[in-house]
Amino acid sequence: MSVLKKDAMAIYADLHMHTSCSDGLDSPQALLERASGRGISVVSITDHDTFKAYEQANKVAEDLGIELITGIEVSTFYKGGSVHLLGYFVDGDSAAAKKLVESNHAGRLERMEKILAHLDRLGYQVDMDELLVFAGEGTLGRVSLARFMVKKKLFRTTEEVFQKVLGDGKSAYEAVDRLSPQVAIELVAQAGGISSLAHPGKNLEEADLDAFVEAGLDAVEAYTPYHKDNETKKWLELAVSRHMAVTGGSDCHGSLWRNHDVGAAGIDIVMMEELKARAKLATCGETGAGGICNEAT
Numbered sequence: 001m002s003v004l005k006k007d008a009m010a011i012y013a014d015l016h017m018h019t020s021c022s023d024g025l026d027s028p029q030a031l032l033e034r035a036s037g038r039g040i041s042v043v044s045i046t047d048h049d050t051f052k053a054y055e056q057a058n059k060v061a062e063d064l065g066i067e068l069i070t071g072i073e074v075s076t077f078y079k080g081g082s083v084h085l086l087g088y089f090v091d092g093d094s095a096a097a098k099k100l101v102e103s104n105h106a107g108r109l110e111r112m113e114k115i116l117a118h119l120d121r122l123g124y125q126v127d128m129d130e131l132l133v134f135a136g137e138g139t140l141g142r143v144s145l146a147r148f149m150v151k152k153k154l155f156r157t158t159e160e161v162f163q164k165v166l167g168d169g170k171s172a173y174e175a176v177d178r179l180s181p182q183v184a185i186e187l188v189a190q191a192g193g194i195s196s197l198a199h200p201g202k203n204l205e206e207a208d209l210d211a212f213v214e215a216g217l218d219a220v221e222a223y224t225p226y227h228k229d230n231e232t233k234k235w236l237e238l239a240v241s242r243h244m245a246v247t248g249g250s251d252c253h254g255s256l257w258r259n260h261d262v263g264a265a266g267i268d269i270v271m272m273e274e275l276k277a278r279a280k281l282a283t284c285g286e287t288g289a290g291g292i293c294n295e296a297t
């Protein structure tokens with residue numbers, strides 16, 4: 001596998017983006033229309049801890065002629081920080097997928113109360129009821145809170161909120177009571193899907209990868225705007241050496257972040273086919289021989 005320059009590579013599939021059903025700014029329709037306009041053939045919406053976008057997205061994608069792959073991004077707790085795990089081709093109605101979604105919602109309200117108490121001590125008053133209205137159907141998390149604090153003119157930008165009070169280890173930080181990456185990997189497999197480690201270059205090393213591979217991790221998100229070229233290369237090589245698949249995506253949260261807009265990163269058709277072949281194999285492992293398992297891969 002060769003490392004391709006981002007601009008030289010045809011983005012066939014963007015497999016990482018968020019709608020207003022979690023912490024993105026676009027509706028599923030707006031996001032898919034942008035993808036279609038940019039000639040992207042395959043998309044996965046990977047909202048945090050929810051499949052809600054698919055209620056609308058499946059129909060829109062069909063109308064636009066885009067292939068939509070069911071996806072989710074799950075926040076897990078690892079070594080005192082968070083690790084994001086992507087699940088693709090998962091059956092959202094399965095018991096394992098429900099467990100994946102619910103485990104993270106339960107702790108969010110409680111955690112937000114603790115964060116607001118920290119902020120209060122630091123001199124920033126945020127009203128929980130107002131915040132809940134502001135977050136609406138989206139994820140009750142640090143991103144919504146940061147946006148709300150900017151709206152309330154407590155800070156100028158969301159980046160500033162994270163740098164000063166909300167970032168990992170900062171004075172108002174609280175972790176959500178979360179799954180471990182290993183359990184989340186297992187649940188994705190049980191839900192018939194394949195798992196990929198999201199933007200690993202942000203906070204992970206080779207030794208961490210091996211612990212996840214042992215738990216059954218299928219792929220690595222080598223192509224992401226968070227990675228510099230040398231990091232993309234490093235994670236591609238790590239994936240190849242462990243016989244893993246490669247995923248990629250923009251991590252779009254809205255068109256305001258130009259470096260992360262739809263199509264800013266992704267994979268080509270060859271990598272996408274490899275991913276599909278693995279998904280087929282994973283399904284066969286779940287159900288035994290027969291059906292799609294007999295098709296040539």
Ligand SMILES: [Zn+2]
Binds near residue numbers: 073199
């Ligand atoms: Zn993420």
Ligand SMILES: [Zn+2]
Binds near residue numbers: 016017046073
């Ligand atoms: Zn994301």
